[in-house]
Amino acid sequence: MFSANQVSAGNKLIVTVLLLPVILTGCTYSTTLSPPADSRNIHFSATVPADLESLPLSAMYRSKKCTRTRTSGSGKSYDVPGFNSAKYPLSVTANGDVTADIPVSGGGYCDWQLSNIKFEVRMKEPKIIESGISDNFGFKTVFITDNNAPQAFNGGYTSHKGDFNESLLLFPFISEYFLGGHKKTIxxxxxxxxLTYRLSGANNIHLMVVYDKNMVSRWTDVKEKKEGNRTVITYPNGEEERKSKSYPDYKKLLKIYEERKNHIQR
Structure with a gap:
Protein backbone atom coordinates (compact mmCIF):
# COMPACT_ATOMS: atom_id res chain seq x y z
CA MET A 1 0.00 0.00 0.00
CA PHE A 2 1.09 3.55 -0.70
CA SER A 3 1.03 6.03 2.19
CA ALA A 4 -1.44 8.88 2.74
CA ASN A 5 0.14 11.15 0.16
CA GLN A 6 0.20 8.32 -2.34
CA VAL A 7 -2.39 6.49 -4.44
CA SER A 8 -4.10 3.30 -3.29
CA ALA A 9 -3.39 0.19 -5.37
CA GLY A 10 -7.13 -0.47 -5.49
CA ASN A 11 -7.97 2.77 -7.23
CA LYS A 12 -8.67 2.06 -10.89
CA LEU A 13 -8.51 5.65 -12.09
CA ILE A 14 -5.49 6.75 -14.11
CA VAL A 15 -3.46 9.25 -12.14
CA THR A 16 -0.66 11.37 -13.52
CA VAL A 17 1.57 13.11 -11.03
CA LEU A 18 1.37 16.79 -11.89
CA LEU A 19 4.58 18.68 -11.21
CA LEU A 20 2.75 21.83 -10.15
CA PRO A 21 4.51 24.82 -8.65
CA VAL A 22 4.68 24.25 -4.90
CA ILE A 23 6.54 25.80 -1.99
CA LEU A 24 9.94 24.37 -1.07
CA THR A 25 10.40 24.30 2.69
CA GLY A 26 13.50 25.66 4.39
CA CYS A 27 16.06 28.03 2.96
CA THR A 28 16.96 28.44 -0.68
CA TYR A 29 19.08 25.57 -1.99
CA SER A 30 19.93 23.78 -5.21
CA THR A 31 17.64 20.92 -6.20
CA THR A 32 20.04 19.72 -8.91
CA LEU A 33 20.59 16.00 -9.22
CA SER A 34 24.22 15.05 -8.65
CA PRO A 35 24.60 11.25 -8.44
CA PRO A 36 27.73 10.27 -6.48
CA ALA A 37 30.36 8.24 -8.33
CA ASP A 38 29.76 5.23 -6.08
CA SER A 39 25.96 5.25 -6.44
CA ARG A 40 24.40 1.86 -7.08
CA ASN A 41 22.90 1.70 -10.57
CA ILE A 42 19.89 -0.18 -11.85
CA HIS A 43 20.81 -1.52 -15.27
CA PHE A 44 17.88 -1.22 -17.69
CA SER A 45 17.72 -2.96 -21.06
CA ALA A 46 14.98 -3.76 -23.55
CA THR A 47 14.69 -5.72 -26.77
CA VAL A 48 12.57 -3.56 -29.09
CA PRO A 49 11.27 -4.66 -32.52
CA ALA A 50 12.37 -2.66 -35.57
CA ASP A 51 8.83 -1.29 -36.14
CA LEU A 52 8.83 0.41 -32.74
CA GLU A 53 10.98 3.13 -31.21
CA SER A 54 11.83 3.65 -27.56
CA LEU A 55 11.75 7.05 -25.90
CA PRO A 56 14.39 8.15 -23.35
CA LEU A 57 13.85 6.69 -19.90
CA SER A 58 12.06 9.04 -17.51
CA ALA A 59 13.19 8.67 -13.89
CA MET A 60 11.61 10.32 -10.87
CA TYR A 61 13.53 10.94 -7.65
CA ARG A 62 12.09 11.72 -4.21
CA SER A 63 13.57 13.56 -1.23
CA LYS A 64 12.56 13.40 2.44
CA LYS A 65 14.95 16.26 3.17
CA CYS A 66 13.64 18.75 0.62
CA THR A 67 9.91 18.50 1.16
CA ARG A 68 7.19 20.39 -0.64
CA THR A 69 4.19 22.08 0.88
CA ARG A 70 0.70 21.49 -0.42
CA THR A 71 -2.69 22.74 0.67
CA SER A 72 -5.66 20.46 1.26
CA GLY A 73 -9.21 21.25 0.18
CA SER A 74 -9.90 22.58 3.67
CA GLY A 75 -6.99 25.03 3.41
CA LYS A 76 -4.64 23.11 5.70
CA SER A 77 -0.98 22.92 4.67
CA TYR A 78 1.00 19.69 4.77
CA ASP A 79 4.40 18.49 3.57
CA VAL A 80 5.13 15.74 1.02
CA PRO A 81 8.48 14.36 -0.17
CA GLY A 82 10.04 16.56 -2.83
CA PHE A 83 10.24 15.22 -6.36
CA ASN A 84 12.67 15.71 -9.20
CA SER A 85 12.90 14.16 -12.65
CA ALA A 86 15.60 13.22 -15.12
CA LYS A 87 15.76 11.82 -18.64
CA TYR A 88 18.25 9.06 -19.49
CA PRO A 89 18.93 8.51 -23.21
CA LEU A 90 19.01 4.88 -24.28
CA SER A 91 22.07 3.61 -26.13
CA VAL A 92 22.03 0.67 -28.54
CA THR A 93 24.13 -2.40 -27.79
CA ALA A 94 25.86 -4.65 -30.32
CA ASN A 95 22.92 -7.09 -30.28
CA GLY A 96 20.41 -4.27 -30.88
CA ASP A 97 19.03 -3.89 -27.35
CA VAL A 98 18.52 -0.44 -25.86
CA THR A 99 20.10 0.17 -22.48
CA ALA A 100 20.83 2.72 -19.75
CA ASP A 101 22.18 2.76 -16.20
CA ILE A 102 20.00 4.62 -13.71
CA PRO A 103 21.67 5.88 -10.49
CA VAL A 104 19.67 4.88 -7.41
CA SER A 105 21.05 7.86 -5.48
CA GLY A 106 20.48 11.24 -7.13
CA GLY A 107 22.78 12.88 -4.58
CA GLY A 108 22.87 16.62 -4.14
CA TYR A 109 21.85 18.67 -1.12
CA CYS A 110 18.42 17.03 -1.09
CA ASP A 111 19.76 13.45 -1.08
CA TRP A 112 17.50 12.43 -3.95
CA GLN A 113 16.55 8.74 -4.10
CA LEU A 114 15.17 6.90 -7.13
CA SER A 115 11.40 6.45 -6.89
CA ASN A 116 10.31 5.10 -10.29
CA ILE A 117 11.34 4.62 -13.91
CA LYS A 118 9.07 5.00 -16.94
CA PHE A 119 9.81 3.23 -20.24
CA GLU A 120 7.75 4.00 -23.35
CA VAL A 121 7.63 2.58 -26.87
CA ARG A 122 5.60 3.80 -29.80
CA MET A 123 5.20 3.20 -33.52
CA LYS A 124 8.28 4.28 -35.48
CA GLU A 125 6.47 4.85 -38.80
CA PRO A 126 2.66 4.96 -38.36
CA LYS A 127 2.19 5.37 -42.13
CA ILE A 128 3.38 1.76 -42.55
CA ILE A 129 0.10 0.72 -40.93
CA GLU A 130 -2.14 3.35 -42.53
CA SER A 131 -1.99 6.87 -43.96
CA GLY A 132 -3.66 9.96 -42.53
CA ILE A 133 -2.78 9.33 -38.88
CA SER A 134 -2.42 12.54 -36.87
CA ASP A 135 -1.36 11.29 -33.41
CA ASN A 136 1.02 8.49 -32.43
CA PHE A 137 0.64 7.29 -28.83
CA GLY A 138 3.00 4.97 -27.01
CA PHE A 139 2.72 2.22 -24.42
CA LYS A 140 4.19 2.86 -20.96
CA THR A 141 5.76 0.44 -18.50
CA VAL A 142 6.54 1.86 -15.06
CA PHE A 143 8.87 0.36 -12.45
CA ILE A 144 8.36 1.57 -8.87
CA THR A 145 11.36 1.32 -6.53
CA ASP A 146 9.92 2.82 -3.32
CA ASN A 147 6.56 3.32 -1.58
CA ASN A 148 5.51 6.46 -3.45
CA ALA A 149 3.00 6.80 -6.27
CA PRO A 150 4.80 6.99 -9.64
CA GLN A 151 4.76 9.72 -12.29
CA ALA A 152 2.06 7.84 -14.24
CA PHE A 153 -0.27 5.41 -12.51
CA ASN A 154 -3.37 3.39 -13.40
CA GLY A 155 -4.23 2.44 -9.84
CA GLY A 156 -2.61 -0.99 -9.54
CA TYR A 157 0.74 -2.73 -9.74
CA THR A 158 2.37 -6.16 -9.79
CA SER A 159 4.98 -6.84 -7.11
CA HIS A 160 8.28 -8.37 -8.22
CA LYS A 161 11.28 -9.47 -6.14
CA GLY A 162 14.82 -9.57 -7.49
CA ASP A 163 16.01 -8.91 -11.04
CA PHE A 164 13.26 -8.34 -13.60
CA ASN A 165 13.09 -10.24 -16.91
CA GLU A 166 9.68 -10.30 -18.57
CA SER A 167 8.13 -10.10 -22.04
CA LEU A 168 5.48 -7.69 -23.28
CA LEU A 169 3.13 -8.40 -26.21
CA LEU A 170 1.82 -5.33 -28.03
CA PHE A 171 -0.54 -4.78 -30.96
CA PRO A 172 -1.35 -1.72 -33.14
CA PHE A 173 -4.68 -0.03 -32.53
CA ILE A 174 -6.32 2.70 -34.62
CA SER A 175 -9.03 5.05 -33.37
CA GLU A 176 -11.02 6.78 -36.09
CA TYR A 177 -13.37 9.66 -35.36
CA PHE A 178 -16.04 10.90 -37.78
CA LEU A 179 -18.24 13.00 -35.52
CA GLY A 180 -17.07 16.61 -35.30
CA GLY A 181 -14.51 16.17 -38.08
CA HIS A 182 -12.49 13.23 -39.35
CA LYS A 183 -9.41 12.21 -37.32
CA LYS A 184 -7.27 9.09 -36.95
CA THR A 185 -4.89 8.21 -34.14
CA ILE A 186 -2.71 5.16 -33.57
CA LEU A 195 1.84 -1.85 -16.94
CA THR A 196 3.20 -1.04 -13.49
CA TYR A 197 5.59 -3.15 -11.43
CA ARG A 198 6.76 -2.53 -7.87
CA LEU A 199 10.31 -3.86 -7.64
CA SER A 200 12.18 -5.08 -4.60
CA GLY A 201 15.91 -5.78 -4.72
CA ALA A 202 16.29 -5.39 -8.49
CA ASN A 203 19.70 -4.53 -9.93
CA ASN A 204 18.77 -5.42 -13.50
CA ILE A 205 15.61 -4.81 -15.52
CA HIS A 206 15.13 -6.42 -18.92
CA LEU A 207 11.97 -6.13 -21.00
CA MET A 208 11.43 -8.21 -24.14
CA VAL A 209 8.96 -6.32 -26.34
CA VAL A 210 7.04 -8.47 -28.84
CA TYR A 211 4.95 -6.72 -31.49
CA ASP A 212 2.82 -7.89 -34.45
CA LYS A 213 2.05 -5.13 -36.96
CA ASN A 214 -0.48 -7.37 -38.76
CA MET A 215 -2.73 -7.55 -35.69
CA VAL A 216 -4.45 -4.21 -36.34
CA SER A 217 -7.72 -3.53 -34.55
CA ARG A 218 -9.83 -0.40 -34.97
CA TRP A 219 -12.32 1.65 -33.00
CA THR A 220 -14.71 3.94 -34.88
CA ASP A 221 -17.52 6.25 -33.95
CA VAL A 222 -20.26 5.97 -36.56
CA LYS A 223 -23.26 8.18 -37.22
CA GLU A 224 -26.26 6.41 -38.68
CA LYS A 225 -29.69 7.89 -39.33
CA LYS A 226 -31.57 4.77 -38.27
CA GLU A 227 -29.51 3.65 -35.31
CA GLY A 228 -28.08 6.92 -34.09
CA ASN A 229 -24.50 7.19 -32.91
CA ARG A 230 -22.69 3.95 -32.14
CA THR A 231 -19.12 2.88 -31.53
CA VAL A 232 -17.63 -0.23 -33.09
CA ILE A 233 -14.49 -2.26 -32.46
CA THR A 234 -13.22 -4.18 -35.49
CA TYR A 235 -10.78 -7.00 -34.72
CA PRO A 236 -7.93 -8.24 -36.96
CA ASN A 237 -10.08 -11.16 -38.16
CA GLY A 238 -12.87 -8.81 -39.30
CA GLU A 239 -15.17 -9.48 -36.35
CA GLU A 240 -17.11 -6.43 -35.19
CA GLU A 241 -18.23 -5.65 -31.69
CA ARG A 242 -20.27 -2.72 -30.43
CA LYS A 243 -18.61 -1.29 -27.36
CA SER A 244 -18.89 1.92 -25.40
CA LYS A 245 -15.27 1.46 -24.37
CA SER A 246 -12.73 2.54 -26.96
CA TYR A 247 -10.34 -0.40 -26.39
CA PRO A 248 -10.57 -3.92 -27.79
CA ASP A 249 -10.75 -7.02 -25.61
CA TYR A 250 -7.10 -8.03 -25.13
CA LYS A 251 -8.02 -11.67 -24.45
CA LYS A 252 -9.83 -11.78 -27.78
CA LEU A 253 -6.80 -10.24 -29.51
CA LEU A 254 -4.56 -12.82 -27.86
CA LYS A 255 -6.78 -15.66 -29.07
CA ILE A 256 -6.65 -14.36 -32.67
CA TYR A 257 -2.88 -13.96 -32.37
CA GLU A 258 -2.40 -17.56 -31.15
CA GLU A 259 -4.73 -18.92 -33.86
CA ARG A 260 -2.70 -17.15 -36.55
CA LYS A 261 0.58 -18.44 -35.13
CA ASN A 262 -0.71 -22.01 -35.03
CA HIS A 263 -1.98 -21.73 -38.61
CA ILE A 264 1.43 -20.56 -39.85
CA GLN A 265 3.22 -23.37 -38.02
CA ARG A 266 1.11 -26.08 -39.65
Whole structure:
Protein backbone atom coordinates (compact mmCIF):
# COMPACT_ATOMS: atom_id res chain seq x y z
CA MET A 1 0.00 0.00 0.00
CA PHE A 2 1.09 3.55 -0.70
CA SER A 3 1.03 6.03 2.19
CA ALA A 4 -1.44 8.88 2.74
CA ASN A 5 0.14 11.15 0.16
CA GLN A 6 0.20 8.32 -2.34
CA VAL A 7 -2.39 6.49 -4.44
CA SER A 8 -4.10 3.30 -3.29
CA ALA A 9 -3.39 0.19 -5.37
CA GLY A 10 -7.13 -0.47 -5.49
CA ASN A 11 -7.97 2.77 -7.23
CA LYS A 12 -8.67 2.06 -10.89
CA LEU A 13 -8.51 5.65 -12.09
CA ILE A 14 -5.49 6.75 -14.11
CA VAL A 15 -3.46 9.25 -12.14
CA THR A 16 -0.66 11.37 -13.52
CA VAL A 17 1.57 13.11 -11.03
CA LEU A 18 1.37 16.79 -11.89
CA LEU A 19 4.58 18.68 -11.21
CA LEU A 20 2.75 21.83 -10.15
CA PRO A 21 4.51 24.82 -8.65
CA VAL A 22 4.68 24.25 -4.90
CA ILE A 23 6.54 25.80 -1.99
CA LEU A 24 9.94 24.37 -1.07
CA THR A 25 10.40 24.30 2.69
CA GLY A 26 13.50 25.66 4.39
CA CYS A 27 16.06 28.03 2.96
CA THR A 28 16.96 28.44 -0.68
CA TYR A 29 19.08 25.57 -1.99
CA SER A 30 19.93 23.78 -5.21
CA THR A 31 17.64 20.92 -6.20
CA THR A 32 20.04 19.72 -8.91
CA LEU A 33 20.59 16.00 -9.22
CA SER A 34 24.22 15.05 -8.65
CA PRO A 35 24.60 11.25 -8.44
CA PRO A 36 27.73 10.27 -6.48
CA ALA A 37 30.36 8.24 -8.33
CA ASP A 38 29.76 5.23 -6.08
CA SER A 39 25.96 5.25 -6.44
CA ARG A 40 24.40 1.86 -7.08
CA ASN A 41 22.90 1.70 -10.57
CA ILE A 42 19.89 -0.18 -11.85
CA HIS A 43 20.81 -1.52 -15.27
CA PHE A 44 17.88 -1.22 -17.69
CA SER A 45 17.72 -2.96 -21.06
CA ALA A 46 14.98 -3.76 -23.55
CA THR A 47 14.69 -5.72 -26.77
CA VAL A 48 12.57 -3.56 -29.09
CA PRO A 49 11.27 -4.66 -32.52
CA ALA A 50 12.37 -2.66 -35.57
CA ASP A 51 8.83 -1.29 -36.14
CA LEU A 52 8.83 0.41 -32.74
CA GLU A 53 10.98 3.13 -31.21
CA SER A 54 11.83 3.65 -27.56
CA LEU A 55 11.75 7.05 -25.90
CA PRO A 56 14.39 8.15 -23.35
CA LEU A 57 13.85 6.69 -19.90
CA SER A 58 12.06 9.04 -17.51
CA ALA A 59 13.19 8.67 -13.89
CA MET A 60 11.61 10.32 -10.87
CA TYR A 61 13.53 10.94 -7.65
CA ARG A 62 12.09 11.72 -4.21
CA SER A 63 13.57 13.56 -1.23
CA LYS A 64 12.56 13.40 2.44
CA LYS A 65 14.95 16.26 3.17
CA CYS A 66 13.64 18.75 0.62
CA THR A 67 9.91 18.50 1.16
CA ARG A 68 7.19 20.39 -0.64
CA THR A 69 4.19 22.08 0.88
CA ARG A 70 0.70 21.49 -0.42
CA THR A 71 -2.69 22.74 0.67
CA SER A 72 -5.66 20.46 1.26
CA GLY A 73 -9.21 21.25 0.18
CA SER A 74 -9.90 22.58 3.67
CA GLY A 75 -6.99 25.03 3.41
CA LYS A 76 -4.64 23.11 5.70
CA SER A 77 -0.98 22.92 4.67
CA TYR A 78 1.00 19.69 4.77
CA ASP A 79 4.40 18.49 3.57
CA VAL A 80 5.13 15.74 1.02
CA PRO A 81 8.48 14.36 -0.17
CA GLY A 82 10.04 16.56 -2.83
CA PHE A 83 10.24 15.22 -6.36
CA ASN A 84 12.67 15.71 -9.20
CA SER A 85 12.90 14.16 -12.65
CA ALA A 86 15.60 13.22 -15.12
CA LYS A 87 15.76 11.82 -18.64
CA TYR A 88 18.25 9.06 -19.49
CA PRO A 89 18.93 8.51 -23.21
CA LEU A 90 19.01 4.88 -24.28
CA SER A 91 22.07 3.61 -26.13
CA VAL A 92 22.03 0.67 -28.54
CA THR A 93 24.13 -2.40 -27.79
CA ALA A 94 25.86 -4.65 -30.32
CA ASN A 95 22.92 -7.09 -30.28
CA GLY A 96 20.41 -4.27 -30.88
CA ASP A 97 19.03 -3.89 -27.35
CA VAL A 98 18.52 -0.44 -25.86
CA THR A 99 20.10 0.17 -22.48
CA ALA A 100 20.83 2.72 -19.75
CA ASP A 101 22.18 2.76 -16.20
CA ILE A 102 20.00 4.62 -13.71
CA PRO A 103 21.67 5.88 -10.49
CA VAL A 104 19.67 4.88 -7.41
CA SER A 105 21.05 7.86 -5.48
CA GLY A 106 20.48 11.24 -7.13
CA GLY A 107 22.78 12.88 -4.58
CA GLY A 108 22.87 16.62 -4.14
CA TYR A 109 21.85 18.67 -1.12
CA CYS A 110 18.42 17.03 -1.09
CA ASP A 111 19.76 13.45 -1.08
CA TRP A 112 17.50 12.43 -3.95
CA GLN A 113 16.55 8.74 -4.10
CA LEU A 114 15.17 6.90 -7.13
CA SER A 115 11.40 6.45 -6.89
CA ASN A 116 10.31 5.10 -10.29
CA ILE A 117 11.34 4.62 -13.91
CA LYS A 118 9.07 5.00 -16.94
CA PHE A 119 9.81 3.23 -20.24
CA GLU A 120 7.75 4.00 -23.35
CA VAL A 121 7.63 2.58 -26.87
CA ARG A 122 5.60 3.80 -29.80
CA MET A 123 5.20 3.20 -33.52
CA LYS A 124 8.28 4.28 -35.48
CA GLU A 125 6.47 4.85 -38.80
CA PRO A 126 2.66 4.96 -38.36
CA LYS A 127 2.19 5.37 -42.13
CA ILE A 128 3.38 1.76 -42.55
CA ILE A 129 0.10 0.72 -40.93
CA GLU A 130 -2.14 3.35 -42.53
CA SER A 131 -1.99 6.87 -43.96
CA GLY A 132 -3.66 9.96 -42.53
CA ILE A 133 -2.78 9.33 -38.88
CA SER A 134 -2.42 12.54 -36.87
CA ASP A 135 -1.36 11.29 -33.41
CA ASN A 136 1.02 8.49 -32.43
CA PHE A 137 0.64 7.29 -28.83
CA GLY A 138 3.00 4.97 -27.01
CA PHE A 139 2.72 2.22 -24.42
CA LYS A 140 4.19 2.86 -20.96
CA THR A 141 5.76 0.44 -18.50
CA VAL A 142 6.54 1.86 -15.06
CA PHE A 143 8.87 0.36 -12.45
CA ILE A 144 8.36 1.57 -8.87
CA THR A 145 11.36 1.32 -6.53
CA ASP A 146 9.92 2.82 -3.32
CA ASN A 147 6.56 3.32 -1.58
CA ASN A 148 5.51 6.46 -3.45
CA ALA A 149 3.00 6.80 -6.27
CA PRO A 150 4.80 6.99 -9.64
CA GLN A 151 4.76 9.72 -12.29
CA ALA A 152 2.06 7.84 -14.24
CA PHE A 153 -0.27 5.41 -12.51
CA ASN A 154 -3.37 3.39 -13.40
CA GLY A 155 -4.23 2.44 -9.84
CA GLY A 156 -2.61 -0.99 -9.54
CA TYR A 157 0.74 -2.73 -9.74
CA THR A 158 2.37 -6.16 -9.79
CA SER A 159 4.98 -6.84 -7.11
CA HIS A 160 8.28 -8.37 -8.22
CA LYS A 161 11.28 -9.47 -6.14
CA GLY A 162 14.82 -9.57 -7.49
CA ASP A 163 16.01 -8.91 -11.04
CA PHE A 164 13.26 -8.34 -13.60
CA ASN A 165 13.09 -10.24 -16.91
CA GLU A 166 9.68 -10.30 -18.57
CA SER A 167 8.13 -10.10 -22.04
CA LEU A 168 5.48 -7.69 -23.28
CA LEU A 169 3.13 -8.40 -26.21
CA LEU A 170 1.82 -5.33 -28.03
CA PHE A 171 -0.54 -4.78 -30.96
CA PRO A 172 -1.35 -1.72 -33.14
CA PHE A 173 -4.68 -0.03 -32.53
CA ILE A 174 -6.32 2.70 -34.62
CA SER A 175 -9.03 5.05 -33.37
CA GLU A 176 -11.02 6.78 -36.09
CA TYR A 177 -13.37 9.66 -35.36
CA PHE A 178 -16.04 10.90 -37.78
CA LEU A 179 -18.24 13.00 -35.52
CA GLY A 180 -17.07 16.61 -35.30
CA GLY A 181 -14.51 16.17 -38.08
CA HIS A 182 -12.49 13.23 -39.35
CA LYS A 183 -9.41 12.21 -37.32
CA LYS A 184 -7.27 9.09 -36.95
CA THR A 185 -4.89 8.21 -34.14
CA ILE A 186 -2.71 5.16 -33.57
CA UNK A 187 -1.19 3.54 -30.51
CA UNK A 188 0.37 0.30 -29.38
CA UNK A 189 -1.72 -1.51 -26.78
CA UNK A 190 -1.08 -4.28 -24.29
CA UNK A 191 -2.94 -6.22 -21.64
CA UNK A 192 -3.97 -2.97 -19.94
CA UNK A 193 -3.63 0.75 -20.67
CA UNK A 194 -0.15 0.57 -19.10
CA LEU A 195 1.84 -1.85 -16.94
CA THR A 196 3.20 -1.04 -13.49
CA TYR A 197 5.59 -3.15 -11.43
CA ARG A 198 6.76 -2.53 -7.87
CA LEU A 199 10.31 -3.86 -7.64
CA SER A 200 12.18 -5.08 -4.60
CA GLY A 201 15.91 -5.78 -4.72
CA ALA A 202 16.29 -5.39 -8.49
CA ASN A 203 19.70 -4.53 -9.93
CA ASN A 204 18.77 -5.42 -13.50
CA ILE A 205 15.61 -4.81 -15.52
CA HIS A 206 15.13 -6.42 -18.92
CA LEU A 207 11.97 -6.13 -21.00
CA MET A 208 11.43 -8.21 -24.14
CA VAL A 209 8.96 -6.32 -26.34
CA VAL A 210 7.04 -8.47 -28.84
CA TYR A 211 4.95 -6.72 -31.49
CA ASP A 212 2.82 -7.89 -34.45
CA LYS A 213 2.05 -5.13 -36.96
CA ASN A 214 -0.48 -7.37 -38.76
CA MET A 215 -2.73 -7.55 -35.69
CA VAL A 216 -4.45 -4.21 -36.34
CA SER A 217 -7.72 -3.53 -34.55
CA ARG A 218 -9.83 -0.40 -34.97
CA TRP A 219 -12.32 1.65 -33.00
CA THR A 220 -14.71 3.94 -34.88
CA ASP A 221 -17.52 6.25 -33.95
CA VAL A 222 -20.26 5.97 -36.56
CA LYS A 223 -23.26 8.18 -37.22
CA GLU A 224 -26.26 6.41 -38.68
CA LYS A 225 -29.69 7.89 -39.33
CA LYS A 226 -31.57 4.77 -38.27
CA GLU A 227 -29.51 3.65 -35.31
CA GLY A 228 -28.08 6.92 -34.09
CA ASN A 229 -24.50 7.19 -32.91
CA ARG A 230 -22.69 3.95 -32.14
CA THR A 231 -19.12 2.88 -31.53
CA VAL A 232 -17.63 -0.23 -33.09
CA ILE A 233 -14.49 -2.26 -32.46
CA THR A 234 -13.22 -4.18 -35.49
CA TYR A 235 -10.78 -7.00 -34.72
CA PRO A 236 -7.93 -8.24 -36.96
CA ASN A 237 -10.08 -11.16 -38.16
CA GLY A 238 -12.87 -8.81 -39.30
CA GLU A 239 -15.17 -9.48 -36.35
CA GLU A 240 -17.11 -6.43 -35.19
CA GLU A 241 -18.23 -5.65 -31.69
CA ARG A 242 -20.27 -2.72 -30.43
CA LYS A 243 -18.61 -1.29 -27.36
CA SER A 244 -18.89 1.92 -25.40
CA LYS A 245 -15.27 1.46 -24.37
CA SER A 246 -12.73 2.54 -26.96
CA TYR A 247 -10.34 -0.40 -26.39
CA PRO A 248 -10.57 -3.92 -27.79
CA ASP A 249 -10.75 -7.02 -25.61
CA TYR A 250 -7.10 -8.03 -25.13
CA LYS A 251 -8.02 -11.67 -24.45
CA LYS A 252 -9.83 -11.78 -27.78
CA LEU A 253 -6.80 -10.24 -29.51
CA LEU A 254 -4.56 -12.82 -27.86
CA LYS A 255 -6.78 -15.66 -29.07
CA ILE A 256 -6.65 -14.36 -32.67
CA TYR A 257 -2.88 -13.96 -32.37
CA GLU A 258 -2.40 -17.56 -31.15
CA GLU A 259 -4.73 -18.92 -33.86
CA ARG A 260 -2.70 -17.15 -36.55
CA LYS A 261 0.58 -18.44 -35.13
CA ASN A 262 -0.71 -22.01 -35.03
CA HIS A 263 -1.98 -21.73 -38.61
CA ILE A 264 1.43 -20.56 -39.85
CA GLN A 265 3.22 -23.37 -38.02
CA ARG A 266 1.11 -26.08 -39.65
Missing amino acids: EVIGESDM
